[in-house]
Amino acid sequence: MRLHRNPPAPRRPLRALAGAVTALALSLTLPATAARAEEAAGPSTVVGEIVQAWPEAGPAGSAAEAEHAEAPLTWVESPTGEAVRVPTEAVAGLAVGSTVEVTVGAHVPDAAGQEGFEPARDVLGAQLLQEAPEARAARVAGLTNQVTVAMVVPAGGRRDGATLAQLVAAVEGPVAEFWSGETDGTVRLGVTAAHDWLQTTAGCADPTALWNEVADRTGFVPGPGRHLVVYVSSQPRDLPGCSYALGQVGAGVGAGGRVYVRDVLPSVITHELGHNFGLGHSSGHQCDAAMETGACRTAPYRDYYDVMGASWREVGSLNAPQAAQLGVLPPSAQLPVEAAGPATTVTLAPLGSRAGTRAVRLTDATGSTYWLELRAAVGRDAWLGATGNRFGLDSGVLLHRTGRMPDTALLLDGSPSPAAGWDDDLRAALPVGVPVPVAGGAFTVTVDAVTATGATVTVVPAAGAAVPVTPLPETDAAPQVLAATPVASAPDPVAAAPATPAAPAGVAAPAPVVAAAPAAQEVPAAPVVTGMQLVEPVPAAVRTASRAGWAAPAAGAAGLTALVLAGWGVTRKRGVRAGD
CATH class of the missing domain: 2.40.50 (OB fold (Dihydrolipoamide Acetyltransferase, E2P))
Known part of the structure; x- marks a missing residue:
């Protein structure tokens, strides 16, 4: 292998290619x-x-x-x-x-x-x-993960207004802080080499050639814990073959990998590095007026709480199943409950508090794993109680299910809507005081009370699941792209959001409804993957009035902080919310 080849990641089955x-x-x-x-x-x-x-x-x-x-x-x-x-x-x-x-x-x-x-x-x-080799990174100068960044104009492109300083500031600032904080210091990344604008002969149509050319010209040598983050000019926006972002999926936090982005939005860079660490997407799993029975769909990127879901200004805390997959959710932070165990009452600490019992892990008789976590306006999730909560997401207890690649964490809807309302329903917290069957009745979960500092939850296991849950797709779904409009000069969407939401041109139809099928055993945990590459779309739940799409960030120090969603409006089951 050439020195600048990175080991790729485990394969995942094919899902139909989108027309876009x-x-x-x-x-x-x-x-x-x-x-x-x-x-x-x-x-x-x-x-x-x-x-x-x-x-x-x-x-x-x-x-x-x-x-x-x-x-x-x-x-x-x-x-x-x-x-x-x-x-x-x-x-x-x-x-x-x-x-x-x-x-x-x-x-x-x-x-x-x-x-x-x-x-x-x-x-x-x-x-x-x-077989694919295992990679382990060595700590260098206090860093577990060394990042080489480069600004690139690919074949057919032209420079935009982004700067090397912006890219470095994003990686060394919010991106590094997120991964260090969410892994309790297990991941300490920093920029060890930075290269200003390069013109490449390779284009986006061949990302391997593009990455290899950049590696050759910058001296980047791939290896455990080494990352190449390439900013590809966003001009022209529709340059053939250029995705909004592309990230190689690795085998774990020490695998290293290659990334390119066409935006300096910190959440996008953080998301792509998450793929380097081996994570898939945080998606939503919705069923027709039910938790997980009947006609269901998996909606990629639909977990807006999580950085591995939709990319926007807020990143939130890494959800429990993703943290568990990385191996950074310590035993002291989680309470396991088995299907054959006794009834358990627990006080959940907010996920953003980084202390106490922050997750309850439920494992049914088939090995399927579910997670309870509390999202409250605390720590990294403080935006839930502020105007930063653009999508009106709930504070409260959330229920996730461990999935397969590419959707390794599935957010279940705690107050499910009929299928006709799926796209407009971003409310997911479990209702207080209402017993909720989980895993087809293998557990009954009741949120007894929720306060700003914790939630009391009672879990009662049952002898077995009386109602078969709709199995996850046999073939693994592929990640989808998150669409927001990061425009540095755009007005704050709080003030600019239209009163009536309008769907953008070319928005894909909702994912097809999957009819109930005979129960099948779920793979208990997503296998670790290496070298896969991903690109992100935006869920149909977000309807934007702006048809400008995403634009190149403006130069200057304000460019990073101004990268926000512009011109959005979401209709939810609790009414129309045009702005905060």
Whole structure:
């Protein structure tokens, strides 16, 4: 392998590509001439690493929010840095990051090829040669994670108004503070090298070539705990192949990885580094007027409390299942309750307090895991009680379920709406004083009381689940893009929000309703992944009146703090909220 190749991450099955791939197109492919020559020569053998990537669209609230890929793309990347795209489902048994020998044949048509990617090659045979290696980072100069940042104008682009100082300030300031605080110092990242504007011959259509060229010109050498964060100019906004952001998924906090972003919004950079650490998305799971039975859907990015959900100005505390996956939720902060255990009453401390019992972990007889946590206007979640709560999110006890990649944390709706109201329902807290069946009745959870300093919760296990819950999709869903409109010069949405919300042009239709299916055993925890790449869209729940999409940040010190959602309005089940 070339020194600047990063080990990729475990594969995830294919979900149908969204029609809006143009804005988030992503391709790691051989040059067209080479691909045509190979096809003309018949079947050929490729030896290399399995690499997967999801393109991510824009931040929460913008027209770009709906522009997201709904399936991973897959390549076999050779030691020379070249890559051949293959159908994801054709290599479903091979883990991302592993070294394989694949025999490929003729080109096969698919949606990505129709969007301008190099065509995928048919897989005639595949053999695993080596499992993905484990990576561990060494602490250097007090840092566990060293970050090289670079400003880049890709082929076909032009410089925008962002500055190297803004990028460095974002990474060394709010991004580093978030990960240090949420991991209790397990992650200490900092910028160890910074490079101003570079013009590359590679474009976004081949992110591997782009990252490799930047690595060569900056001296970046990948390895455990080493991250390359590339700011790709946002001009022109619709540059072919350029996603809003792209992050390689690693095997853990020490894996390192590559990222590019087209915005200096701290939550976006924080989110992409979360993928480097091995996290998938924090999404929403909604069922038709029920908690988890009947017709259900998984709505990517729909956990607005969490940085691994929709990207916007607030990042909130890392939710319990994501913290547990990283291994940074200590035993002293969580209370386990088994399906066969006794009734338990616990006082939950606010998640943002960073002290006390902050999570209750429920494990049913099938191994499915649920988490109770209290969100209150405390610490990093203080915005819940201020005008920063743009989306009117609840304070209260939330219920999450551990999911599979790409949605490794699922926020369940504690006060579920009928399917027709899903898009407008961002209220998720469990009601006070109402027994709520969880895991089909394996547990009954009652929130007895909620105060500003804690919540009393009673959990009563039952002998077994009387009502089968609707199983999660058999094939793993792909992350989607969060669309917001970070415009440095935009007025504060508190004052500028329109009275009547309007849907942006091109907003994708809600995810299809999944009919109830026979109960199936859930994978208890998402497997750790390495080297996957993701790109983010914005959930349909956010309806923005602005059709400007996201724009390049203005130069100057005010650029970071002014990156906020502009022109949004959300209709919720408790009425229309045009602003705070």
